[in-house]
Amino acid sequence: MLSERRLQVLRAIVQDYVGTEEPVGSKALTERHNLGVSPATVRNDMAALEDEGYIAQPHTSAGRIPTDKGYRLFVDKLAGVKPMTAPERRAIQNFLEGAVDLDDVVARTVRLLAQLTRQVAVVQYPSLTRSTVRHVELLSLAPARVMLVLITDTGRVEQRVVDCPAPFGEASLADLRARLNSRVANRRFADVPGLVEDLPEAFEHEDRGTVSTVLSTLLETLVEQNEERLMIGGTANLTRFGHDFPLTIRPVLEALEEQVVLLKLLGEAKDPGVTVRIGHENAHEGLNSTSVVSVGYGSGGEAVAKLGVVGPTRMDYPGTMGAVRAVARYVGQILAES
Amino acid sequence: MLSERRLQVLRAIVQDYVGTEEPVGSKALTERHNLGVSPATVRNDMAALEDEGYIAQPHTSAGRIPTDKGYRLFVDKLAGVKPMTAPERRAIQNFLEGAVDLDDVVARTVRLLAQLTRQVAVVQYPSLTRSTVRHVELLSLAPARVMLVLITDTGRVEQRVVDCPAPFGEASLADLRARLNSRVANRRFADVPGLVEDLPEAFEHEDRGTVSTVLSTLLETLVEQNEERLMIGGTANLTRFGHDFPLTIRPVLEALEEQVVLLKLLGEAKDPGVTVRIGHENAHEGLNSTSVVSVGYGSGGEAVAKLGVVGPTRMDYPGTMGAVRAVARYVGQILAES
DNA sequence: GCTGGCACTCGCACGCGCAGAGTGCCAGGC
DNA sequence: GCCTGGCACTCTGCGCGTGCGAGTGCCAGC
Numbered sequence: 156m157l158s159e160r161r162l163q164v165l166r167a168i169v170q171d172y173v174g175t176e177e178p179v180g181s182k183a184l185t186e187r188h189n190l191g192v193s194p195a196t197v198r199n200d201m202a203a204l205e206d207e208g209y210i211a212q213p214h215t216s217a218g219r220i221p222t223d224k225g226y227r228l229f230v231d232k233l234a235g236v237k238p239m240t241a242p243e244r245r246a247i248q249n250f251l252e253g254a255v256d257l258d259d260v261v262a263r264t265v266r267l268l269a270q271l272t273r274q275v276a277v278v279q280y281p282s283l284t285r286s287t288v289r290h291v292e293l294l295s296l297a298p299a300r301v302m303l304v305l306i307t308d309t310g311r312v313e314q315r316v317v318d319c320p321a322p323f324g325e326a327s328l329a330d331l332r333a334r335l336n337s338r339v340a341n342r343r344f345a346d347v348p349g350l351v352e353d354l355p356e357a358f359e360h361e362d363r364g365t366v367s368t369v370l371s372t373l374l375e376t377l378v379e380q381n382e383e384r385l386m387i388g389g390t391a392n393l394t395r396f397g398h399d400f401p402l403t404i405r406p407v408l409e410a411l412e413e414q415v416v417l418l419k420l421l422g423e424a425k426d427p428g429v430t431v432r433i434g435h436e437n438a439h440e441g442l443n444s445t446s447v448v449s450v451g452y453g454s455g456g457e458a459v460a461k462l463g464v465v466g467p468t469r470m471d472y473p474g475t476m477g478a479v480r481a482v483a484r485y486v487g488q489i490l491a492e493s
Numbered sequence: 494m495l496s497e498r499r500l501q502v503l504r505a506i507v508q509d510y511v512g513t514e515e516p517v518g519s520k521a522l523t524e525r526h527n528l529g530v531s532p533a534t535v536r537n538d539m540a541a542l543e544d545e546g547y548i549a550q551p552h553t554s555a556g557r558i559p560t561d562k563g564y565r566l567f568v569d570k571l572a573g574v575k576p577m578t579a580p581e582r583r584a585i586q587n588f589l590e591g592a593v594d595l596d597d598v599v600a601r602t603v604r605l606l607a608q609l610t611r612q613v614a615v616v617q618y619p620s621l622t623r624s625t626v627r628h629v630e631l632l633s634l635a636p637a638r639v640m641l642v643l644i645t646d647t648g649r650v651e652q653r654v655v656d657c658p659a660p661f662g663e664a665s666l667a668d669l670r671a672r673l674n675s676r677v678a679n680r681r682f683a684d685v686p687g688l689v690e691d692l693p694e695a696f697e698h699e700d701r702g703t704v705s706t707v708l709s710t711l712l713e714t715l716v717e718q719n720e721e722r723l724m725i726g727g728t729a730n731l732t733r734f735g736h737d738f739p740l741t742i743r744p745v746l747e748a749l750e751e752q753v754v755l756l757k758l759l760g761e762a763k764d765p766g767v768t769v770r771i772g773h774e775n776a777h778e779g780l781n782s783t784s785v786v787s788v789g790y791g792s793g794g795e796a797v798a799k800l801g802v803v804g805p806t807r808m809d810y811p812g813t814m815g816a817v818r819a820v821a822r823y824v825g826q827i828l829a830e831s
Numbered sequence: 832g833c834t835g836g837c838a839c840t841c842g843c844a845c846g847c848g849c850a851g852a853g854t855g856c857c858a859g860g861c
Numbered sequence: 862g863c864c865t866g867g868c869a870c871t872c873t874g875c876g877c878g879t880g881c882g883a884g885t886g887c888c889a890g891c
Contacts, residue, residue: 194884214841215841216840217842218884256652256653258722289632289640310652312652391746394743516853520853531865533864536853536856539854540854552871554853555872
């Protein structure tokens with residue numbers, strides 16, 4: 156177990172390194188933080204911290220920088236979440252309230268997060284799985300072609316074109332639309348399959364094939380997790396990453412383009428609060444020198460999706476966590492209102 | 494007027510520079526291209542080309558690199574469009590045919606373009622302005638709240654929530670829906686305003702306010718150009734940009750995040766064929782060291798949107814132009830089918 | 832257990848010189 | 862008149878040695 160002072164030394168190292176981006180030495184530490192002890196003492200503490208793997212030196216006779224393990228301890232034990240100031244909170248709220256539709260909410264959230272944290276922001280669209288159906292609309296495009304439009308309580312709209320096995324009259328279509336909506340409106344997605352399975356039986360034999368096709372397309376749309384979309388922004392902030400660019404930045408950009416990777420990344424964070432994954436804690440190799448700060452957000456009490464930021468492991472954790480948490484809270488509020 | 498040989502020298506310089514990324518000297522030129530003359534002669538030609546502003550030297554006693562003007566001449570006069578090979582064309586077609594909906598078509602197109610050109614790809618969603626209305630759907634969310642869903646012939650769906658000045662019954666809603674669709678279905682967006690202006694008159698006095706509100710929201714949706722969305726991809730290719738990273742790449746990333754900038758950029762290209770804007774020809778400052786190769790694509794004969802790539806001015810123009818053209822062609826085909 | 836002192840180790844910036852590539856110019860040849 | 866070979870010149874980039882400064886580890890003393 157590390158003594159109290161050593162923890163303070165670690166905290167000071169993290170703070171200084173995040174501020175200056177340069178390895179921090181014992182002398183500078185005692186000057187900038189009044190630890191009440193001499194550099195020599197700090198050196199001993201540093202040696203101990205290094206033995207434990209919390210800090211490392213890039214080269215012999217250079218200052219120390221925190222390791223992933225060091226950041227982890229810092230985040231878990233040494234730092235809280237820095238709350239947003241009142242003006243900041245107002246600004247967030249004002250900015251988000253200007254949104255006109257779901258796309259706009261997400262777009263604004265991304266911009267906001269990127270600006271506040273000066274890092275890359277990732278916002279997942281509200282997921283379908285926990286939502287409820289607001290309305291299902293069926294439109295006839297051609298005799299044997301129907302467009303299915305699904306509208307959720309979070310304002311999301313999904314559409315699919317269905318090729319029917321047989322022509323399907325307007326009357327049947329209206330009938331199906333009415334029956335479908337009376338059964339599934341305001342129901343949770345998870346419940347829908349059980350509610351519609353006997354629907355084809357209500358129709359004439361010749362229409363049953365089409366009804367089944369439409370229904371299975373609907374169910375597909377409901378469960379299709381990989382349809383989950385997300386929006387990213389603030390990639391220009393990657394340029395503040397470090398000095399040895401091309402090598403650092405490239406894998407990150409690549410990872411960011413792989414929506415699957417990002418969705419998995421966000422999905423892994425099960426914590427109800429803000430989750431931080433530091434450096435190698437991220438499964439994806441390209442993100443081994445980044446930290447991901449994420450949190451769930453939702454229109455009700457329940458989280459329907461995640462949002463977060465990706466930045467260098469050397470980041471201002473308390474501030475970033477505060478910003479992420481605040482933005483998530485306000486987005487949830489906005490979604491609940493609309 | 495430049496002599497034939499000088500043009501060939503320019504062409505050789507562009508080709509070599511694009512290949513090697515290094516300033517090209519007279520000796521190397523004569524070795525790699527059999528121009529049939531000695532380095533000394535080439536030097537004279539180079540001096541002339543430099544006087545005319547087609548090439549420049551980064552420092553005294555270094556090789557030459559093409560200027561924007563040089564690339565312009567190269568693109569206009571010295572190089573054709575390199576057609577895709579048959580296997581490439583098949584691959585494009587196969588890949589695009591796997592798409593399940595409009596989003597997927599656009600997403601696949603972006604990936605494809607980025608991979609083929611190894612540059613940043615930008616694809617604009619099929620624009621609303623030239624499309625026709627397939628269907629307008631109205632849904633009652635609450636007594637005084639209506640959701641308006643617009644479906645276009647390119648498969649695009651736009652939705653808006655309308656707050657009505659007064660409660661609006663289901664019957665009136667159905668009435669409005671029917672009248673609206675009978676008037677505007679299969680009409681071009683541009684014609685819609687004229688077709689609906691007298692619609693409120695057909696309704697009871699108490700409903701007119703709501704009808705007007707719904708209609709004006711519809712018209713807004715139709716004309717709202719800035720609602721035009723686009724998708725970008727292949728940003729990881731920016732890392733192949735040059736050596737002096739941070740400065741080069743940052744403004745580009747920033748520009749790419751400004752959808753407005755990109756839309757303007759694509760919009761400026763009026764040419765029916767492939768358009769190339771080189772370096773400073775791009776109005777946006779951040780893109781002064783990039784070239785944009787773009788082309789319109791469409792489901793019919795007419796272009797409904799644009800797509801293109803953004804890359805360093807030092808790019809393989811013939812190949813890039815070929816890829817952009819081919820992709821546009823096949824996307825158009827896919828859109829027409831769906 | 833803290834402190835001051837001391838020797839040691841590196842990394843980094845600086846200056847230097849050298850090779851290599853490329854140029855411009857000029858006089859001579861076809 | 863145009864092309865060519867030759868020559869002197871000018872840069873850039875690289876390798877090398879040096880000195881400086883920051884930082885460390887260790888030790889003896891309080």
